[in-house]
Amino acid sequence: MKPRDRLRIAMQKSGRLTEPALELLNRCGLTFRQSRDKLFCFGEGEPVDLLLVRDDDIPGLIAQGVCDLGIVGRNVLNEYRLTGGLAGPALAEWRPLGFGRCRLSVAVPQELDYRDASQLQGQRIATSYPGLLGEWLRERGVDASVVTLAGSVEIAPRLGTADAICDLVQSGGTLVANQLREADVLLESEAVLAGPQALPSDERGDMIELLLKRLDGVIQVRE
Numbered sequence: 742m743k744p745r746d747r748l749r750i751a752m753q754k755s756g757r758l759t760e761p762a763l764e765l766l767n768r769c770g771l772t773f774r775q776s777r778d779k780l781f782c783f784g785e786g787e788p789v790d791l792l793l794v795r796d797d798d799i800p801g802l803i804a805q806g807v808c809d810l811g812i813v814g815r816n817v818l819n820e821y822r823l824t825g826g827l828a829g830p831a832l833a834e835w836r837p838l839g840f841g842r843c844r845l846s847v848a849v850p851q852e853l854d855y856r857d858a859s860q861l862q863g864q865r866i867a868t869s870y871p872g873l874l875g876e877w878l879r880e881r882g883v884d885a886s887v888v889t890l891a892g893s894v895e896i897a898p899r900l901g902t903a904d905a906i907c908d909l910v911q912s913g914g915t916l917v918a919n920q921l922r923e924a925d926v927l928l929e930s931e932a933v934l935a936g937p938q939a940l941p942s943d944e945r946g947d948m949i950e951l952l953l954k955r956l957d958g959v960i961q962v963r964e
């Protein structure tokens with residue numbers, strides 16, 4: 742691929758991470774021409790542009806070198822590391838960003854008296870995170886059948902297609918509405934700055950270092 746002289750950051754086009762990610766970049770002194778309905782946002786002052794995409798596409802775009810950095814949930818980044826990104830270059834979590842906090846948890850029917858993961862032996866567990874769930878089960882020596890669903894995971898037990906689920910939880914309200922309760926936490930997640938393990942050796946590497954420095958300043962002020 743032709744080397745670029747501008748830095749490109751991927752972020753979620755429309756969703757929970759969009760507003761806080763833009764605000765964080767603004768605080769780092771980055772402003773963008775208003776064209777948020779588009780895929781591409783041109784950076785005004787600094788040579789840094791945005792690519793607005795679905796959050797699930799962000800790790801792949803970094804791995805392919807289409808983008809230099811991305812703002813994405815740790816849950817999405819780690820799932821990609823376990824499933825999508827096995828052949829490609831390794832991705833790194835450069836900074837935790839302090840927003841978009843949630844947990845990836847196993848939830849079970851409310852009436853079940855859950856003590857530990859061994860009770861999931863032989864059960865069907867619905868999830869959009871087969872990589873993370875599979876690893877967690879393996880580490881505990883539990884043999885369960887992982888049912889991969891793209892969305893609406895929380896209704897699977899009511900539909901009879903799963904016995905338990907593994908999904909993102911913030912307040913737990915969705916679980917209660919579906920007669921489920923949080924039983925075990927697999928991953929504490931938040932938005933992170935993701936990038937390649939090795940910084941590019943051209944001037945984009947210097948730009949990334951500068952951005953990391955500004956980010957550290959902004960995050961420190963916020964804490």
Ligand code: ATP
Binds near residue numbers: 843
């Ligand atoms: P996209 O259209 O980009 O694929 P999405 O529906 O996958 O959007 P959102 O629901 O906006 O994504 O969530 C984006 C990220 O926000 C999640 O990957 C997760 O890291 C974080 N998050 C925080 N709280 C929650 C929650 N309660 N449910 C889901 N995601 C949450």
Ligand code: ZN
Binds near residue numbers: 796797
């Ligand atoms: Zn998504």
